[in-house]
Amino acid sequence: MDKPAIPNSFRTGPDEQGMFGIFGGRFVAETLMPLILDLERHWNEVKDDPDFKAELTDLSTHYAGRPSKLYFAEGLTRHLREVSSAKGLGGGAKVYFKREDLNHTGSHKINNCLGQILLAKRMGKKRIIAETGAGQHGVASATVAARFGFPCVVYMGATDVARQSPNVFRMKLLGAEVRPVTAGHGTLKDAMNEALRDWVTNVEDTYYLIGTAAGPHPYPELVRDFQSVIGTEARAQILEQEGRLPDTIIACVGGGSNAIGLFHPFLDDKDVRIIGIEAGGRGLDGIEHCASMNAGAPGVLHGNRTYLLQDADGQIMDGHSISAGLDYPGVGPEHSWLRDTGRVEYVPILDDEALEAFKLTTRVEGIIPALESAHAIAHAVKIVPAMDKDQIVIVNLSGRGDKDVHTVANMLGMEI
Numbered sequence: 001m002d003k004p005a006i007p008n009s010f011r012t013g014p015d016e017q018g019m020f021g022i023f024g025g026r027f028v029a030e031t032l033m034p035l036i037l038d039l040e041r042h043w044n045e046v047k048d049d050p051d052f053k054a055e056l057t058d059l060s061t062h063y064a065g066r067p068s069k070l071y072f073a074e075g076l077t078r079h080l081r082e083v084s085s086a087k088g089l090g091g092g093a094k095v096y097f098k099r100e101d102l103n104h105t106g107s108h109k110i111n112n113c114l115g116q117i118l119l120a121k122r123m124g125k126k127r128i129i130a131e132t133g134a135g136q137h138g139v140a141s142a143t144v145a146a147r148f149g150f151p152c153v154v155y156m157g158a159t160d161v162a163r164q165s166p167n168v169f170r171m172k173l174l175g176a177e178v179r180p181v182t183a184g185h186g187t188l189k190d191a192m193n194e195a196l197r198d199w200v201t202n203v204e205d206t207y208y209l210i211g212t213a214a215g216p217h218p219y220p221e222l223v224r225d226f227q228s229v230i231g232t233e234a235r236a237q238i239l240e241q242e243g244r245l246p247d248t249i250i251a252c253v254g255g256g257s258n259a260i261g262l263f264h265p266f267l268d269d270k271d272v273r274i275i276g277i278e279a280g281g282r283g284l285d286g287i288e289h290c291a292s293m294n295a296g297a298p299g300v301l302h303g304n305r306t307y308l309l310q311d312a313d314g315q316i317m318d319g320h321s322i323s324a325g326l327d328y329p330g331v332g333p334e335h336s337w338l339r340d341t342g343r344v345e346y347v348p349i350l351d352d353e354a355l356e357a358f359k360l361t362t363r364v365e366g367i368i369p370a371l372e373s374a375h376a377i378a379h380a381v382k383i384v385p386a387m388d389k390d391q392i393v394i395v396n397l398s399g400r401g402d403k404d405v406h407t408v409a410n411m412l413g414m415e416i
C-alpha cells in the first residue's frame with residue numbers, strides 16, 4: 001500500500017466524518033446514528049467549555065491524584081548502563097517513567113472514565129453501560145458510577161468472567177451489575193456487541209462508556225483528548241526537569257488509549273521518536289499474539305475501520321497476551337493511521353520479554369509494573385543500551401502490577 005501523504009500536523013484529526021485517513025468513521029446500525037450524533041454534539045459543546053474543564057481538573061486532582069509524577073528511573077538506567085558497558089557500547093540513555101500507576105484505581109483508565117462520566121451527566125443520562133475484557137475498564141467505570149451515584153451495567157464475556165474473578169468481585173462491591181455474555185467465544189468482542197445492543201434499546205437514559213480510543217466517532221477523539229493529559233503533563237515535566245524534549249517515548253498498545261494519550265502532544269515534535277508496543281504473545285508466526293498492526297489487516301469492528309486480527313475468511317480472532325489488558329482484537333483508528341503515515345513505529349514484544357521486564361523493574365526500581373506496561377519497558381530494555389548517555393527515553397507506566405501477581409506466579413511455576 002502507498003503511504004498516505006504526510007500532513008503538516010499530525011494533531012488535527014479526525015476530519016468531520018471521524019476519519020483518520022482511511023481509518024475510523026462510524027460504522028453503526030442506522031438506529032444508533034441519532035445517539036452518536038447527539039453524543040458528538042454534546043462533546044463539541046463541552047470540549048472547550050471552561051466549566052467542564054474546571055470540574056474535570058478538580059476531580060483529576062483530588063479524586064484521581066493528578067498530575068502523575070515523571071520519575072527518573074535511576075535503578076533501571078544504572079542497570080542498562082552496565083549492560084551497555086558489558087557490550088562495549090559505553091552508552092545507555094536516561095529512562096523516565098510517567099507514573100500512571102499511581103492514579104486512583106491503579107492505571108490511566110480513570111482519566112477517561114472521569115471525563116466520560118462528566119459528559120454523561122451533562123447529557124442528562126441516568127445509567128452507565130460499559131464492556132470489559134480483563135475487567136480493568138469495568139472496575140474504573142464502576143468506580144466513577146459509584147462516585148456519581150449512577151447505576152452501572154458491565155458486559156463481560158462469560159470466559160472472561162471466569163478468568164477475572166477478583167475484578168468481577170470489585171465491580172460488584174462498587175455496586176455495578178456484571179452481565180456475562182455467552183455469545184461467540186464469550187470474550188471482549190462479544191461483550192462489545194452486547195453493549196452496543198443495550199445502547200440501541202435504551203436510547204433515552206443510557207450512556208455507553210467506551211474504555212479505549214476505539215469505537216465509532218467521536219469516541220476515539222474524546223478518549224484521546226481525555227487521556228492526552230498524560231502527554232501534556234509529561235512534555236511540560238521533562239522540559240522542567242531536563243530542559244529539553246525526550247529523544248524517544250514508548251507506550252504499550254491494547255486499544256491504544258494510554259499510548260495515544262502520551263503520544264498526541266508529541267506528534268508534531270519531529271525529533272521525538274515515538275514507539276507503540278503491541279502484544280507479541282508467543283510470536284507473530286502463530287496465532288497466539290495480539291499484534292493487529294504488525295500481523296493484522298484493515299477491517300471493521302466496534303463501529304470503526306482499523307487494523308484487526310482476522311482469519312483468512314475475515315472472521316475476527318481472539319488475541320492472546322500474557323497481559324489480559326492488551327488482548328483487544330483491534331486497535332484505535334488513529335494508531336492505524338499513524339502506522340501507515342510512518343509517524344509512529346509499532347513493534348511487538350513477546351510474553352517472555354514482558355515477564356523479564358516485569359521482574360527486572362520490580363527488582364531494580366521497587367515498582368511492580370502492570371504486565372501491559374512491562375511490554376513498553378521491555379522495549380526500552382532492548383534499545384536503551386545502544387543509545388547515548390545524554391539521550392532521554394520516557395516510558396509510560398500505564399498501571400501497577402498488583403493485579404498481575406497470580407499470572408506471574410503461574411508463569412514462574414510458583415504458588416502464592
Ligand SMILES: *Cc1c(COP(=O)(O)O)cnc(C)c1O
Binds near residue numbers: 370
Ligand atoms: C487497559 C490497560 C492497558 C491497555 O489499554 P490501552 O487502551 O491500550 O491503554 C494498558 N495498561 C494497563 C495498565 C491497562 O489497564
